[in-house]
Amino acid sequence: MVDLAQKFDVLVIGGGNAALCAAISARRSGASVLVLEGAPKFYRGGNTRHTRNMRCAHDAATEILTGPYTEQEFWDDLLRVTGGQTDEELARHMIRESKDILGWVVEQGVRWQPSLGGTLSLGRTNSFFLGGGRAMLNALYLTAEQIGIAIAYDAEVTDLRIEDGMFLSATLKQPIGGATEIRAATLVAAAGGFEANIEWLKQYWGEAADNFLIRGTPYNRGSILKTLLAKGVQEVGDPTQCHAVAIDARAPKFDGGIITRHDSVVFGIVVNKHAQRFYDEGEDIWPKRYAIWGRLVAAQPDQIAYIIFDSTVLNSFMPTLFPPIKADSIAELAGKFELDAAVLEKTVTEFNAAVRPGTFDHTILDDCRTEGLTPPKTHWARKIETPPYYAYPVRPGITFTYLGTRVNKQARMVMKDGKPSANMFAAGEIMAGNVLGKGYAAGIGMTIGSVFGRIAGREAAQNARN
Amino acid sequence: MHGTRILEEADRLMTVCNSCRYCEGLCAVFPAMEMRRSFSDGDLNYLANLCHSCGACYTDCQFSPPHEYNVNVPQNLAIARAESYAAYAWPRAFSGLFARNGLAISVIAALSVAAFIFGFAAFNDHQVLYGIHTGPGAFYRLMPHNAMALLFGAALLYAIIALTMGVRAFWRDIGEPVGGRVDAGSLFQAMRDAGELRYLDGGGVGCFNEDDHPTDRRKIYHHLTFYGFGLCFAATVVGTLYHYLLAREAPYAWWDLPVVLGTLGGIGLLIGPVGLLTEKWKRDPVLVDQARMGMDVAFIAMLFLTALTGIALLLLRDSAAMGPLLALHLGVVFALFVTMPYGKFVHGIYRYVALVRYARERQMMAHGAAAK
Secondary structure (H helix, E strand, C coil), X not given: CCXXXXXXXXXXXXXXXXXXXXXXXXXXXXXXXXXXXXXXXXXXXXXXXXXXXXXXXXXXXXXXXXCCECHHHHHHHHHHHHCCCCCHHHXXXXXXXXXXXXXXXXXXXXXXECCCCCCHHHCCCEEEECCCXXXXXXXXXXXXXXXXXXXXXXXXXXXXXXXXXXXXEEEEEEEECCEEEEEEEEEEECCCCCCXXXXXXXXXXXXXXXXXXXXCCCCCCCHHHHHHHHCCECEECCCCCXXXXXXXXXXXXXXXXXXXXXXXXXXXXXXXXXXXXXXXXXXXXXCHHHHHHHHHHHCXXXXXXXXXXXXXXXXXXXXXXXXXXXXXXXXXXXXXXXXXXXXXXXHHHHHHHHECCCCCCCCCCCCCCECCCCCCCCCCCCCCCCCCEEEEEEEEEEEEECCEECECCCCEEEECCCCEEEEEEECHHHHHHHCCCCCCCCCHHHHHHHHHHHHHHHHHHHHHHC | CCCCHHHHHHXXXXXXHHCCXXXXXXXXXXXXXXXXXXXXXXXXXXXXXXXXXXXXXXXXXXXXXXXXXXXXXHHHHXXXXXXXXXXXXXXXXXXXXXXXXXXXHHXXXXXXXXXXXXXXXXXXXHHHHCCCCCCCCCHHHCCCHHHHHHHHHHHHHHHHHHHHHHHHHHHHHXXXXXXXXXXXXXXXXXXXXXXXXXXXXXXXXXXXXXXXXXXXXXXXXXXXXXXXXXXXXXXXXXXXXXXXXXXXXXXXXXCCHHHHHHHHHHHHHHHHHHHHHHHHHHCXXXXXXXXXXXXXXXXXXXXXXXXXXXXXXXXXXXXXXHHHHHHHHHHHHHHHHHHXXXXXXXXXXXXXXHHHHHHHHHHHHHHHHHHC
16 A cells, blocks of 8 residues: 555546546656545446446547547537537537547557447447446556556545645545545546535425435535535536436436436326326437436426336337336326326327327437327327336436536636636546536546546646646 | 246346446347347356356446446356256256266266276286386277277267257257258357357456456466367377278377377366466456356366376386376276266357357348348
């Protein structure tokens, strides 16, 4: 074990993609580096464990990418999903740097694979980690060990000593090797958002937050973010907002991961606990609808909803972890969820009556729609009339939060007075709100993590030398 | 509903994995899984035998223990695989040999060696048994060549029949029509995949053994063992052909083909099993079927003993030790042959068959996609 009483050039708080990219980049720039991961070894890496791919710009097809994805196209996509809530200069800088990241992470041991089943729509824009996010992390950690980066697990930081925008030391909850106060010349904060902090979420969502499920790590409690903001770092991003998708209500409270997601909305109808429909299930195609149903369910009573479909579409979507609940009649199905049977029968009957004939194609905005129904189902509407009937109960699954620390192009934190911090940098979800103020595009969280992690590490190392 | 508790668990795991699919680039198991939405006993036995136990999917899995989903595919499939060996054993009455395989193989080997020693002693007088024999036909003064060929030919024939019956049962269980023609392309593809141990590499970095640092050691030791075994077998075949076609009798000179093949193979078969055993002992218990350790060790030990006694015979064949060593070597080889259908040897057969099936499925999927 490394002596933690020594003063390090770079202290990285966090243990995910951004943290490891920062640590490796700082170490390769000649700095001594300590990584403090608050989670135990198995859970190291925060939400990176649950990721799968990264969105990088590239000018030509590669072995694993089917075609070019230009900087301009990436920018257009980002502009669209954020509705303009992004820092253009910073975002364009990130997109430019992302081109280089594709090769850089491979030099750090990460391996790519072509996109396969169920993800072909991302085959041109996104590079997939062979073996998934945890495999990517394992590779980064192996590299970090090999090049002499000190890593401590179960190393929760409870406080930071910061004076006039200058980081001095970090306080550990429990001493490691006798040390509780960690000193370093520079700090890279890469400790994620606060999505696993239900109390904090309640500030904005009230008691409804008790019914939220957290898709990723239970360790993203936002304590580093909170401390930084309390000690003069400028905030960025809407604190009240988080990214949420509809996931199975039977999923565990934390860390259920990718496999609890549902995308059968398009194949049926969605009702709330009063057995009433509440939104157009056919409004948009994946991935946009993927990203809206979490908030839609969050706005319903008790934050629960039910996706209802019939036997004709049972095999039309990816197999699910939790099997759908099955019944021979709509009334029986209602009984299994304590829904009012008469109301659900009426909802389904009215829906069926409103369905107009059309040619079903779930890959485009097809012409199967309802008429005279409120809310309408504007695409992919087909009658639910072939028993047995099925339902998935769904709840909001929180992926990440948008609130973060403001940074500049060096990934250097910006203080409330607008001045750059003397020696503090941030990377990953903790500063994602700078470029992603709203919405989401697949794989962009990893881009933010790797690009700003690499920049933060390099800059911190240089800062430590001066 | 599945036939066994372990297949129930395999079904649960494949349901988890099929809704995740992050591991699809690692090996053949996950792409094969993705071709299905539900899993019969046969499907699960097919996937179990397709798994090479490299451990990558465990190390890479965000849901492996202590996560509450408790996803441990390598260990579950290892147990399912071993249970499938017993389930497909022919005749059924002998499937119990898999239960305490280490003991069973040891007893059979000991009895076999004892029978050869006893037989040599009973059929030869003392001077012949401990005499020094050199030149062509030296071995056959202790046991006539025809008797040797007949006995070992019969043992091998029995092993082939029993293995064939097992493969038939497996092939039928995994949903392939028995008697149907398998295309040469699939057979060849599977031969390449097996020959290279294509899927014993953690998706490219190597296997996971004692920790999360991947290494190619198991693959290298397996190659030494497998190709060592192949060379030894080739030596036997060449020797037999020499005997019957060219009327050239063993022992052969050191430079002659059977001796060269046997020596090279023997060296592989000495180093390979020792390496495999060492790696096995170091391996993280969470990845393996610990109850079946005896089966693995027994087979590795038999291969090692085959090589060791063979090499000893080669080195000491001009001495008085030749008689007892010949009995020892023949006893070990005979035991190896007759226990082939009832020990770890079958893993290679079933895995090859699973790879053939996989090659066929891939081909059919490709054709299906093209037709669309």
